[in-house]
Amino acid sequence: MGLRRGPNAKCLLPWTTTLAPETCERRFGPNDPTREPEHESASASINNHGDVLQKVESRQFTYKELEKLTNHFEQFIGQGGFGSVYYGCLEDGTEIAVKMRSDSSSHGLDEFFAEVQSLTKVHHRNLVSLVGYCWEKDHLALVYEYMARGSLSDHLRGNNVVGEGLNWRTRVRVVVEAAQERVCDLFSRVKCRDWEPKLTYQLLQLGQQVIWIQTHGAVGQPGFLSIDCGLDGNYSSGYKDPDEGITYVPDGTYVDAGENHRVAADRESGRLRSDLTVRSFPSGVRNCYALPTVAGAKYLVRVIAFYGNYDGKNSSSLQFDLYLGVNYWNTVSADGDEVYEAMFVAWASWAPVCLVNTGGGTPFVSSVNLRTLGSGVYHPVLAANQSMCLFDRRNMGSNVSILRYPDDPYDRYWWKMRSDPTWKNLSTASTIEQNDNFVVPLPVMQTAIEASNNDTIIKVTRKDKTAHKCMIFAYLADFQNSQLRQFNITLSDTKPLLYSPPYLSAGIVDISDWDMPNNGMYTITLEPTSASKLPPMLNAFEIYTLIPSDNPMTFPRDSWDGVKCSNPSDNTSRIISLDLSNSNLHGPISNNFTLFTALEHLNLAGNQLNGPIPDSLCRKNNTGTFLLSFDSDRDTCNKSIPGINPSPPKSKVNRAAILAISVVVPVMAIVVLVLAYLIWRQKRKRDNVPHSEPELEIAPASRKYHEDGLQRVENRRFTYKELEKITNKFSQCIGQGGFGLVYYGCLEDGTEVAVKMRSELSSHGLDEFLAEVQSLTKVHHRNLVSLIGYCWEMDHLALVYEYMSQGTLYDHLRGNNGARETLSWRTRVRVVVEAAQGLDYLHKGCSLPIIHRDVKTQNILLGQNLQAKIADFGLCKTYLSDTQTHISVAPAGSAGYMDPEYYHTGRLTESSDVYSFGVVLLEIVTGESPMLPGLGHVVQRVKKKIDAGNISLVADARLIGAYDVSSMWKVVDIALLCTADIGAHRPTMAAVVVQLKESLALEEARADSGFKGSIGTLSDTTISTSTFGPSAR
Structure with missing residues (x-):
């Protein structure tokens, strides 16, 4: 049933929220001090701050250096609450902005110190970079990267000789960059009182509204x-x-x-x-x-x-x-x-x-x-498999014909109920306490009907001609508490329930299961008891009918032309035939047809297609389980297609192949023999080097260069004796990797740590060690493991990490290290969502993209509550510029996870990490290792199984079917996209994050729909008259 609005359904004008831009600038600067600044009065505080500032990685400038860099503060470029900002240039030509504290500034040492520490800890391409600072007796200064185009405020206001106004596309791009999710994550943990967090927060709010406009088309009312x-x-x-x-x-x-x-x-x-x-x-x-x-x-x-x-x-x-x-x-x-x-x-x-x-x-x-x-509204009645159709919604005792937005934040329509001579209207100006699950508007709960006397029964009846299963919600709140108001309430055909409305609090009585009423009559009956001093009352009610999704009403005419689907045992239909003949299609044939893994017949005849038939389709066509039709020629993969240079004759191809083999094979044999000799010779040399002098100690010049670099990192440098003490002489080994053994330890303040000691047998040398230290110093993200410090003495290399108490994702999938309980599907998806966010930050959130190169389940660590973090950055590589398209480097990584395209070409890109992550996704789906002897790689194994169209053949049997089928399919589909043969065909990690979040939402909706309440529960606000249980899908 729908409802009529009536001819005069008007609304009061809503309140509006306007984002007022902050009047703060980006840059600040010096006054020649004539007195000692305020911050010089607390010498103990200075000593404390000075000790900590020595640990930050940014450069410390002297005041004389700043004078030289700014040409005696010649070019003033801005003003803010801290002071004036001046243009400058470093010795290497890097342009900078120097923010000098003014004597009149309200910003003191604490604000200065907070900004230095905060910007040292955060690194993101959309956050301004701190180059260094100056802290002398009379001078405080911050040195930033120079932003040549000024501030967004300048461009919007036309200040600072900004001539041309920003077009809409540019404005949206600017606020989207400012509102990146990671910026919010970072600033949720940074409490600065200077202008940057305020400005970033304003931009974040604006960006969220613009993103809503882009994705939802609405302007004015969020949501x-x-x-x-x-x-x-x-x-x-x-x-x-x-x-x-x-x-x-x-x-x-x-x-x-x-x-x-x-x-x-x-x-x-x-x-x-x-x-x-x-x-x-x-x-x-x-x-x-x-x-x-x-x-x-x-x-x-x-x-x-x-x-x-x-x-x-x-x-x-x-x-x-x-x-x-x-x-x-x-x-x-x-x-x-x-x-x-x-x-x-x-x-x-x-x-x-x-x-x-x-x-x-x-x-x-x-x-x-x-x-x-809201996520909790109508919980748990409104669920993934239980949509609700409004039958009626009434505001009792009101004089307003329709009450809606802005009184109702969700813009529900509350219709006035026609008056009845057996009841009278009540109202109050007092505030009624809300119920978070239903959020009935305050004006609705402030009016009610009351029976005309204590002997009168209130009965509200609504008739449904089609008699659907229904759910009734009755809302009640008493406006007095001096006398007893008690009555039996009956909803439709349920048993009567003894009830007293709570005083100035929204109480709810509902049918706790979808009920099929007799004769299509939905009724609410309120009958007073003999003990009641006041007649029954009712503030509002809602009636919904069930829109079932487990047995949809659909008909043959609803199906698409040219599509045939299978009906496997798990009720998940897969497309097995696709007829796109005579569809006026143009251009090349897409490789994405292979994503229809259960497809048996593809008809593309009668179109204007050109270009090559993708190899993946040809291979599928040759399996005997798939038929590709093109221009009525069944042998399409050996046929020239319009617009393509014809293939050479098969005999010529064979002769060329024989010639190539006869030349290449002997050459390769010689190369292999030479390489074997060189490796043997090098090994003999290494064996003659004393064990007390590791390979990394041979080149003192290289050591000095690396030490100079390590002096610029912010992490603590441990001595070997300190590590012995921290680990209780390395008594508890908790893991092993390519670098060496990992030991449990505990710092002086009780912080648990993991100490990774380099083994003499390790293939990881000084370069990998240094890469990991420098990389983890530059990146900070909740889903990347934190580096606490390192040790580099003559005989010892070590890395000290935060301790991840729950081991690795690999441990949990394989049942190692005491991880006996099988991870649920919900937990598995949440873990890979978090890991994907960490990888996405490396690819797009850092100043320059970082490629991990060794993504695998062993390198996804789990902490308390199984929060996931990416670890082991020894093989990572960083782009040299934003314009760089790839890194040419010798292949490295782990067997089973390495991108085959990178392995064969040596061209490393972000898509190589995407491939590895796709393998991780297939691991959480199957619970199996990437490589199984005699069974091949997990990608091929999964593709072979899903041809049958039944996801249960792929899913880990230990899950015992406890997963949302659509969620599982989505992860499999994402994984197969990630593991595409060609890197350009793989999605970005940002796109993977979005898809995995959708999969997680599907599984959470399934899991939450299994909520069970108690029978006959009674509280002052909510009553259920029977038990909720999981509904059939």
């Missing part, structure tokens, strides 16, 4: 998408309705069919602006609006269909159906209700709302509204 259907091109940017206070956008972005119309002039009076236009769909059986969503999030969707005789036919019998995805939602009638509302949990990044022509007339729609709900 709202309001689509005015049929709006013409004159309103391409939308409008704000002054009556509703809501911003509407046109529907062209969300639907690709239909015709625009306007309602008849004699029907416009008293209507909202969004009711005056409609989009109709005379063509096609099923036309859908694609609404942007986030998988796992909860939404309210509302369709308003005001006929208004837009077609001049004055039809009263027009009918069509609404579908939410593939599930039947409701039937729209031109002479019936206008408002159709549902709530659902999103299952993907978009949700289709479809109008289906059932033969009763042309479907039409006036507006479509999408509202984001």
Whole structure:
């Protein structure tokens, strides 16, 4: 059932929030001091800060150096709360901005110290870099990288001779960069009081609003998408309705069919602006609006269909159906209700709302509204497999015909209930305490109806012609507590429940399971008890009907032409045949067809395709389980295709191959023999070197160069004797890797650490050691392991890390090191989401991209609560510039995880890490090692199994089927994309993070839907009359 809004459904203007830009500049500077600064008065504080500043990695300048670098502070470029900012240039030509503290500044030593420490700890391409600082008796200064184009404020205000205004594209890009997720992560742990965090926070807020505009099309109300259907091109940017206070956008972005119309002039009076236009769909059986969503999030969707005789036919019998995805939602009638509302949990990044022509007339729609709900709202009734259709929602005792936004933050419609002579209206101005699960608006809870006397029964009845399973919520709050108000409440056909409304607090009574009412009658009955001193009362109620997803109402006419699907045992259909013949397709054939892993027949005949047939399709075609049809020629892979240079004759190819083999094989044999001799000779030399003098000690010049570099890092340098003490003489070995053994230790302050000691047999030398120290000094992220310090003495190399108490992901998947309990699917996906975020930071969050080169389950460490962190940076490589496309370096990594493209070409890119991470994903899916003797690589094993279309053949048997099938499929699909043969075909880690979060949301929704409550639980705010249990999928 839908509901009618009525001709005068107006709203109060909502309050609005405006982001006021902070009037602070980026740069600050010196005054020649005539007195000793305030910060010089606390010598103990100075000594304390000075000790800590010695540990930071940034350069410490003298005041004379700053005078020289700025040419005696010649070029003033800005002013702020700290002081003035001057342009300068380092000895190597690097441009800098020197911020000098003014005597009149309110910013003292604490703020200065906080900024130096904070910017030393954070490194991100969208955070300004601290080059160094100056701290002498009379002078405080900070030295930053120079930002040549000034501030965003300069460009928006036209200050500092900024001539040309920023276009919209540039503005959006700027705030998106400023609002990167990692910036928020970093500043959540940094408490600076200087201007940068404030400015970054303002940009972050603005960026979040702009991102909402980009992805959800709404402007004005965060979490709202309001689509005015049929709006013409004159309103391409939308409008704000002054009556509703809501911003509407046109529907062209969300639907690709239909015709625009306007309602008849004699029907416009008293209507909202969004009711005056409609989009109709005379063509096609099923036309859908694609609404942007986030998988796992909860939404309210509302369709308003005001006929208004837009077609001049004055039809009263027009009918069509609404579908939410593939599930039947409701039937729209031109002479019936206008408002159709549902709530659902999103299952993907978009949700289709479809109008289906059932033969009763042309479907039409006036507006479509999408509202984001809180994660706990209507929990646990609203779940992934339980969408709800609104049947009725009433505000009892109110004089307002419809109450909605801004009083209701989710813009639910609360209709006034028609009065009855057996009850009277109550109201209060007191505040009613909210219930977080339902968030009933305060004005709704401040009114109620009360029976006319203590002998009267309140009975509210609503009839549903189609008699669906229903859920009823009754909301009650008493406005007095001096006398007992007690009654039995019966919802539909449930047993009566003794109840007293809580005083000034929102109480809820609901049916705790979906109930099928007798004769389609939904009833709420309130009958007073003999002990009650006051008659029963009711503030509001809602009635929902179930939109089942486990048995969707769908018909053969809903299916797509040219697509055939399988019906495997786990109820997950896979596409087995795709007929795209005579579809007017142009261009090359995509390699992505191979992603349809269960595909048996692909017909591309009758199109204008050109270019080569991808090798992957040809290989699949030669297996005998797949048929590719192209221009009615079944032997397509040996046939010249239009637009391609013809292949040489097969005989010529064979002769060329024989010639190549006869030359290459002898040459390769000679090369192998020479290499074997050189390796043997080098090994003999190493054996003659005394063990007390490791290889890294041979070159004192190289050692001095590396030591100079290590002096610039911020981490603590340990002595070997300190490590002996910390580890209790290396008594507890907790692991082993390519570098050497790892020992448990504990610092003086109780901090647990892991000490990784280099073994003399290790293939990792000084270069790998130095790379790891320098890399982990430059990167800081919650999903990257933290380096506490290092040891470098003549005979010893060691790295000291934070201790990750739960071992590695590898341990948990293999059952090693006491990790006996199998990780649940939810935990596995959460772990790889966190690991993916760490890799994404290395690739896109650092000043220059860092490639890990050794991503594997052994290098994903788990801490308390199984938080994941990437470890072992000994093989990592850093780009030299932003324009660099790859690094040419000898292949290195771990067997089974190494990118085959990198292995064969020596060209290292971020996609090499993506490949390795794809293997990790397949490990969490299967629980198996990448390489199994006699069975090949995990990528091939998984591809072979999923050809059958049954995910249970791939999933780790130890999970015992406890996973969301769609979530599992999504991870498998992502993994196969990551492990594509060609690096350019792989996704970025940022895209992988997004997809994995969707998979996690699907699994969390499944797991949460299994929540069970207690029978007959009673509290002062919520009552359940039976037990919740998991619903069938």
